[in-house]
Amino acid sequence: MKKVTKLVGTYPRGFMVWMTPLVPIINLCHPDIAKSVLSASAAVALKDVFVYSFLKPWLGDGLLVSAGEKWSRHRRMLTPAFHFNILKPYVKIFNDSTNIMHAKWQRLISEGNIRLNLFEHVSLMTLDSLQKCVFSFDSNCQEKPSEYIATILELSALVSRRNQQPLLHMDLLYHLTPDGMRFRKACNIVHEFTDAVIRERRHTLPSQGLDDFLKDKAKSKTLDFIDVLLLTKDEDGKELSDEDIRAEADTFMFEGHDTTASGLSWILYNLARHPEYQERCRQEVQELLRDREPEEIEWDDLARLPFLTMCIKESLRLHPPVTAISRCCSQDIPLSDGRIIPKGVICIISIFGIHHNPSVWLDPEVLTILPPILLSGPRNCIGQTFAMSEMKVVLALTLLRFRVLPDDKEPRRKPELILRSEDGLWLRVEPLSVGTK
Template identity: 65%
Template sequence: MKIFSKSADIMHAKWQHLASEGSARVNVFEHISLMALDSLQKCIFSFDSDCQAACRLVHDFTDAVIQQRRRTLISQGSHDFLKAKAKAKTLDFIDVLLLAKDKDGKELSDEDIRAEADTFMFEGHDTTASGLSWILYNLARHPEYQERCRQEVQELLKDHEPKEMEWDDLTKLPFLTMCIKESLRLYPPVFGILRYCAQEILLPDGRVVPKGNFCAISIFEIHRNPSVWLDPEVYNPFRFDPKIPQKRSPLAFIPFSAGPRNCIGQTFAMTEMQVVLALTLLRFRILPDDAEPEPRRKPELILRAEGGLWLRLEPLSAGPQ
């Protein structure tokens, strides 16, 4: 939580500087992607690359970090080093993987750890950036929802000094969370997935998907299915009101996929989106950029906007304290 807040502070300080004369026109996708990368490097490696300040991506150091950390373990004796970090609650993701053992007591190899770290790294920053950028876009287009979110955050943090989010605060932002989910419905960062059929699948109309086939599943289309969602093209956060019983299938909304191969980082991603969105709305008013045409969706590995996602930012305060 503290890392998310600090990374957001750095991004917001840049925005304050850009908007020092009133408002700023910003490609939020680019800025948020760097912010999310900054957070991941700190959470995975305890590494501060200054990637937001220097605006340079640092992706190719995973092996060196793992080997250096393992040498530290050896020099300091077995796992005493990691156990001390665990007790002090300063473990990062690499530490957790170095401590991990299978049921036979076998440790992960450097190759295993690199694969896990790379998965978290590359799946975990641009996807979150996509999600947050489209959320800001939707709230810019719906100022009434944006203001309600802001009031919710202001009420929650009015007695917090400094203005940081705590873990227990996450459950106290129900409307903000509803707005995040509705944006993830309309603009899922991962818009499609593949699944291998390990057995025959009988469809409702009687047809059979043969065993051994790969199936392409469109999360984007599932989220806009008119037989499930009323007015599916409309941004309506109240679809996710926890006080209203939902009759739809739990598989009607799958922004993080579903089943045994769902997203390993979904709690991490949702937490980061809640923290960064809350602090952003506390400090800025988000407005559409009238100089730009309506953004065209650009489906690559993740859902981007063609030419970037440009919004205007108006500071509401002096920024991060």
């Protein structure tokens, strides 16, 4: 325990320590210290079972929950699914889903509703996009109720609520509660949907042959996430099992919608509070799309929005969608200054704390648009290019068509599974006239 007490220090040094009856917990708030933990081998920095186990009945052994060799194998096998050749056609889907959301906004504004809950609208839009990218399925969930989409949202809320109630961390007790029973039922609904898609695709693949299948896909529609998972093989020529494919597809649906929706909502909030940055982003988009019909962001455009990209990254620093991750050390982890994080300690890596640490940032609470500091490491998000591409498309089209203004009531940050705002994130939205464009 002496090694634990030596870690106590001031916030800028990166440590805050507290104890539970069973195990010490360390909150890491500096990138150098966090890197030491995250760079350790999977056998040293295991994912903390108390946090991730709540998701396992839903997400199985997908990338978010798995660790060790299984995580490494799946990470290698899934990397081709995020190659730019696969992602490039998704930009069309992002445009279409954004257009549907904007049509809703125009209708609501015409009815006198200028205050919009951005979290609600953007979450449905990202779920709409993901269903098309993962399953090639159009539920029209932005316009009408969808049982599958409603179930995804319910599962996220149930896991978040359970995480905040320590007495319900015990599986035996939780499964007896109404929330526990709803959680099991919701998992079954999501799994049945994903299993049905996998079965249908498994049936299709052998009858066509892989080469013909890929050619047909290229002509008819986007190669979706399920297709790629079914076609991928490891270095020994082994495929993913149906259970593995379901786990990764369900993980992508969960991780891909909430995090992107949170990031987009807070970006619009920050630009509403900084109209000078908002206008500069808008001018950049207007110049890019000058005399272009229809108004649509293309793949090659994504690299031509440097100021908008900097605004996105700085907003992600101020309001990171995932505020913390955790690891449980199965061995001592040495730090560069000679101190040691002992075996058995749970490390909470505070992404929010790192992003607001005054020893790292000059003005940590101020939106400062400068070329971002790169802090990524060996376990960076596999879907980061997908997410960044979607955020650029949605933000560019939104600023082209609307002006966002702060609401009278300042939102209060609410960290759950992702960073939300209490009672939603409300902004005033004004359509731009044709002449303004």
